Amino acid sequence: MxxxxxxxxxxKPGVLNRVAxxxxxxxxxxxxxxxxxxxxxxxxxxxxxxxxxxxxxxxxEANLSKLINVIDVKDVTHLPTVMRDLALxxxxxxxxxxxxxxxxxxxxxANIVDxxxxxxxxxxxxxxxxxxxxLDVLRSRGIIEMVRTGQVAMAxxxxxxxxxxxxxxWATPRGNGNGHLAESVGSV
Amino acid sequence: xxxxxxAQIIWECLVREGVDVVFGYPGGAIxxxxxxxLDYPIHHVLVRHEQGAAHMADGYARASGKVGVAIAxxxxxxxxxxxxxxxxxxxxSPIVCITxxxxxxxxxxxxxxEVDVTGVTLPITKHNYLVTHVEDLAQAIREAFHIAxxxxxxxxxxDVPKDVQNAKCEFVYPDDEIPYPRRRxxxxxxxxxxxxxxxxxxxxxxPVILVGHGVQISGAMDQVLEFAEKTQIPVxxxxxxxxxxPAQHRLCLGMMGxxxxxxxxxxxxxxxxxxxxxxxxxxxxxxxxxxxxxHAKKIHVEIDPSEISKNVHVDLPILGDLKAVLEQLTPRVxxxxxxxxxxQISEWRMESxxxxxxxxxxxxxxxxAHVIHDLWEATEGNALIVSDVGQHQMWEAQYYLHEKPRxxxxxxxxxxxxxxxxxxxxxxxAQPDADVWVVAGDGGFQMTQAELATxxxxxxxxxxxxxxNGYLGMVRQWQEFFYGRRYAATPILSPDFVKLADAYxxxxxxxxxxxxxxxxxxxxxxKPGPVVIDFRVVQEDSxxxxxxxxxxxxxxxxxxxxTQ
Numbered sequence: 001m002x003x004x005x006x007x008x009x010x011x012k013p014g015v016l017n018r019v020a021x022x023x024x025x026x027x028x029x030x031x032x033x034x035x036x037x038x039x040x041x042x043x044x045x046x047x048x049x050x051x052x053x054x055x056x057x058x059x060x061e062a063n064l065s066k067l068i069n070v071i072d073v074k075d076v077t078h079l080p081t082v083m084r085d086l087a088l089x090x091x092x093x094x095x096x097x098x099x100x101x102x103x104x105x106x107x108x109x110a111n112i113v114d115x116x117x118x119x120x121x122x123x124x125x126x127x128x129x130x131x132x133x134x135l136d137v138l139r140s141r142g143i144i145e146m147v148r149t150g151q152v153a154m155a156x157x158x159x160x161x162x163x164x165x166x167x168x169x170w171a172t173p174r175g176n177g178n179g180h181l182a183e184s185v186g187s188v
Numbered sequence: 189x190x191x192x193x194x195a196q197i198i199w200e201c202l203v204r205e206g207v208d209v210v211f212g213y214p215g216g217a218i219x220x221x222x223x224x225x226l227d228y229p230i231h232h233v234l235v236r237h238e239q240g241a242a243h244m245a246d247g248y249a250r251a252s253g254k255v256g257v258a259i260a261x262x263x264x265x266x267x268x269x270x271x272x273x274x275x276x277x278x279x280x281s282p283i284v285c286i287t288x289x290x291x292x293x294x295x296x297x298x299x300x301x302e303v304d305v306t307g308v309t310l311p312i313t314k315h316n317y318l319v320t321h322v323e324d325l326a327q328a329i330r331e332a333f334h335i336a337x338x339x340x341x342x343x344x345x346x347d348v349p350k351d352v353q354n355a356k357c358e359f360v361y362p363d364d365e366i367p368y369p370r371r372r373x374x375x376x377x378x379x380x381x382x383x384x385x386x387x388x389x390x391x392x393x394x395p396v397i398l399v400g401h402g403v404q405i406s407g408a409m410d411q412v413l414e415f416a417e418k419t420q421i422p423v424x425x426x427x428x429x430x431x432x433x434p435a436q437h438r439l440c441l442g443m444m445g446x447x448x449x450x451x452x453x454x455x456x457x458x459x460x461x462x463x464x465x466x467x468x469x470x471x472x473x474x475x476x477x478x479x480x481x482x483h484a485k486k487i488h489v490e491i492d493p494s495e496i497s498k499n500v501h502v503d504l505p506i507l508g509d510l511k512a513v514l515e516q517l518t519p520r521v522x523x524x525x526x527x528x529x530x531x532q533i534s535e536w537r538m539e540s541x542x543x544x545x546x547x548x549x550x551x552x553x554x555x556x557a558h559v560i561h562d563l564w565e566a567t568e569g570n571a572l573i574v575s576d577v578g579q580h581q582m583w584e585a586q587y588y589l590h591e592k593p594r595x596x597x598x599x600x601x602x603x604x605x606x607x608x609x610x611x612x613x614x615x616x617x618a619q620p621d622a623d624v625w626v627v628a629g630d631g632g633f634q635m636t637q638a639e640l641a642t643x644x645x646x647x648x649x650x651x652x653x654x655x656x657n658g659y660l661g662m663v664r665q666w667q668e669f670f671y672g673r674r675y676a677a678t679p680i681l682s683p684d685f686v687k688l689a690d691a692y693x694x695x696x697x698x699x700x701x702x703x704x705x706x707x708x709x710x711x712x713x714x715k716p717g718p719v720v721i722d723f724r725v726v727q728e729d730s731x732x733x734x735x736x737x738x739x740x741x742x743x744x745x746x747x748x749x750x751t752q
Contacts (some may be wrong), residue, residue: 018310025311062494065371068315068335072370188607 003057004033004081004153007046007064007073008038015069019046022063029054032150043071047152080156086149088113089122092142101141108134119144125152127151190204192359194322194352195224198286201329202230204361207257209617211235211244213263216289216301220353223726232644233613234640237727238265240610242343245283247574247614249276249701250597251622253407255336256283258316258612262290263301264345268306271604272627273343274312279428279452280401282334282341285309289349305347314342322355327362334366339373340492341405364368373491377516381506385463385487386520388504392461394529395421398444398473401428401600402466402491402510404593409433411514412465414463419524422533424452426467427585428600435589441533445473450733450744451536458532459484459741466490466510469500470601475741489513543732543747545589550702555582556725559705560587563625563653564710572622574598574615576632578662580655582731584627594619606635609652613639616648623651623713630682631660641690643718651712652720654685657727665730669745689720696720 009015016035023030031049038045048064050057057075064073093101094117103118106111110124122132128151135146192200196219202210225232235241239258245256266287275281290299306318315335317328319676325348332344348668389395403412406477409432416423416439418691423433424444433440442450456462462484468474474480477499488495488502490509496505506513509657541547545557559584563571569589574728575581575598590596608628616624626633633654643650689696699708699721712719732747 014306014310017307021310056497058496059498060496062492062496066369066492066494070367072371 001052003052003075003077003081004083004151005046005048005057005061005064005073006076006153007048008071009038009044009046009067010069010071011042011044012069015044018067018069019064022067023060024062026059027054028060028063034150036151036152045152047149047150049151076153076155082154082156083127083151083153084125085128085131086123086125087135087146088125089135089138089146090119090121091138092118092144093120094118097141104134104137110134112153189358189360191451193220193224193354193356193357194325194348195220195354195358196227197322197325198329198348198353199224199228199230200359200433201326201361202257205255205329209248210250210257210259211241211614213238213241213261213265213555214263215288217290217350218259218265218286218348220350220351221259221286221288221348223422233257233609233617235642237636238268239272239606240613240636240639240642242283243275243287243604243607243610244614244617245285246272246276246279246281247597247611248618249341249576249614250279250611251473251572251594251615252618253594253733254282254618255333255642256281258283258285259287260285261288261301262305263303265301266305267303268390270309270312271602272610273309273345275599275602275604275607277312277314277344279385279599280341281343282336283343284329284336285343285405286329286344287344287347288353289347291351293336293351293504294350295349296526305345309345312343313345316345317346318347318349319352321359322352325352326359330362331366331368335368339369344438372490373493375508375512377506377508377513378381381504382517382520385504385506385517386522388461388487389419389463389484390419390524391521393458393526393615394455394532395419395461395526396441396455396459397421397423397424398456398462398464398467399423399429400426400465400467401432401435403429403432405512406466406491407466408511409512409593410512413437414522415514415518418518419521420526420672421463421524422455422530424456426449426470426473426600427598429467430585431590431593431595434591436591440528442707443585445732445741446469446475446735446737447586447733448473448735449537450540450746451533453735453741454536455533455681455735456481456484457740462486464488464490464502465514468492468495468498471499471737474500475735475739475743479740481741489517489672491545515545525690533551543749545732545747553726554700554705554723556657556723556729557583557587558655558702559655559699559723559725560584560627562702562705563627563709564588566706567625567713569621571595571622572597572615572619572624574612574624574626576626577603577605577628577633578627579657579665579729580627580629580661580730582662583655586731605629605632606676608632609636609639609643612650613643613646616650626650626652626669628652628654630654630656630658630685631680633685634680634682637688640689640694640720644692644694648718649716650718651709652718653709654720654722655725656682656685656722657725657729658682659727661729662731664728668728668730670733670736685720685722692736694718694720696722698722700724
């Protein structure tokens with residue numbers, strides 16, 4: 001099974017290095033790690049997928065929370081969450097295949113974003129299963145290259161995903177339930 | 189607001205943090221800071237190797253409970269400190285290391301004496317800083333001290349490029365609250381957890397308390413004693429837990445683990461409840477995890493969430509500062525007697541007593557354990573012992589009966605040979621009135637013996653007992669037990685330690701017979717300056733009991749019963 005952790009981190013030099021170094025040092029098995037900006041200028045957000053067969057997500061969370069530059073970390077696996085991954089897939093296709101590929105893309109709500117004489121690039125966004133499904137179909141046509149961003153996650157509803165009390169008892173010390181990110185950054 | 193250089197800001201900050209002594213070694217990239225040092229009321233101890241600076245800061249921190257400070261130049265100065273930093277990291281010791289760095293304009297160009305020090309020390313520090321703007325320097329140093337000593341303490345490094353030391357800005361010591369750690373442990377433990385813990389403790393028939401370094405860090409010695417006495421639960425110690433519970437208390441089982449007392453390990457293995465206070469179930473404590481305390485529920489009181497269920501599955505974790513937790517827990521538990529359990533342990537203890545090496549009659553040769561015992565007797569158990577790493581360290585832990593916290597300083601987690609002499613120098617600055625003794629092997633002592641010159645230059649009084657068996661004894665012991673006595677690279681030649689000490693103008697003695705041990709120790713204590721005693725002990729003696737690495741905790745190799 002996989003667990004999804006969302007970490008808010010200070011946007012400072014070397015923070016990604018600290019997180020990556022922690023995973024390597026503790027031999028944590030990570031499926032994917034994405035980093036990006038947030039609406040707060042000094043805060044970046046990481047989405048981390050942990051393979052729980054080999055790594056206890058609670059230990060990953062506990063160790064991440066000890067890093068000075070980590071503002072907060074949350075296991076959102078059991079929360080209602082929107083998960084998205086984006087893939088660009090370049091497949092072999094001449095003009096005759098274009099119509100069929102377009103149909104296929106529509107079924108997956110994907111877009112053909114580039115067409116050249118013997119290939120096209122398809123862009124697809126969705127959860128992991130949906131993208132895997134499209135890739136299965138495209139594989140037989142010959143994938144020339146493919147890139148995925150890794151998953152990003154966000155809890156549904158008016159919470160910011162960092163206010164919800166944790167299920168495990170050790171993780172109780174965290175934000176005091178206020179609804180705004182900037183406040184919770186200051187108060188946790 | 190006053191204008192100060194970066195170099196001056198460093199000292200202004202140290203003064204405000206209450207630092208009165210630093211341990212360091214100058215060099216090109218830290219020169220501006222050394223120049224500014226002369227204008228501030230802080231004593232600088234010139235070490236002979238930067239590893240020594242970090243160990244001294246560590247020893248100072250462990251003996252005082254305050255933050256120790258080490259200073260080095262860029263490149264080799266900083267890399268030499270890394271062993272000392274890792275030692276402090278593994279034993280949760282609060283030190284701040286300040287290193288010079290090449291100028292910001294040449295960082296990344298492989299400039300002379302340039303090393304990416306924040307990169308190198310990233311996994312062995314609690315946190316580190318590369319300060320590239322002088323305006324950020326005061327804040328970085330303030331945070332460094334706060335991070336080093338807060339929650340679970342540890343080393344923090346601040347790397348300061350030379351041009352930042354020379355640059356000027358307005359100096360204000362920031363007094364706003366530091367937001368770290370972001371996730372504070374709660375002062376109040378959930379009442380349900382306390383109730384459940386109390387219930388388990390009250391119901392337990394064969395409970396054991398495990399105490400570690402966290403007891404000392406939290407300052408919870410009185411609370412642990414009160415808890416143990418109220419519940420009448422026996423107490424087993426980790427190596428770094430020694431001194432946090434009185435060794436001669438009737439509930440004290442002494443050290444547990446690889447070289448722990450057999451009755452302590454049997455108690456752990458036979459327990460129905462383990463109550464762990466500020467310890468981390470290190471592999472030297474548990475042996476084989478699959479068979480470790482199989483029938484026991486585990487309650488773990490710990491300040492660091494990442495230690496919960498890291499090695500041993502914990503049934504009831506209680507996150508918090510130990511002292512605060514015990515103040516809430518002890519009133520909830522019932523007073524107990526547990527006569528049958530304590531009687532059982534006493535029986536095991538009597539059986540161990542028959543094997544006690546102190547019962548062995550003197551032979552022509554000197555036994556290391558006898559030296560330690562006599563050191564305990566001659567110092568009335570009141571010395572501050574700083575031990576190195578190896579067999580002598582285990583004998584010290586077994587035979588010197590520590591009654592007070594901060595009376596044993598040793599490298600537990602990292603097991604750093606060469607730790608003792610420099611750490612003792614640091615400890616002496618923290619406790620100038622203490623009767624400080626270095627206990628080191630002939631191997632480890634040679635790793636940092638250059639610090640004898642530091643000792644002499646500083647005019648410190650401390651005594652050095654070298655337990656000299658001509659071997660890297662602990663490795664030799666493993667070779668004896670597990671490698672068919674093939675002594676690969678363990679016989680070690682030493683200098684004549686008496687002559688060596690003489691070269692440093694330090695008086696020294698050699699002791700080869702039991703009857704000379706106590707007189708030599710007494711003579712050393714009476715001398716005003718440092719004294720080295722070279723104890724020539726039995727060459728192929730082994731530390732017992734021993735749990736082979738990875739074996740079950742109850743599968744101990746026992747000391748043979750004396751036959752005489």
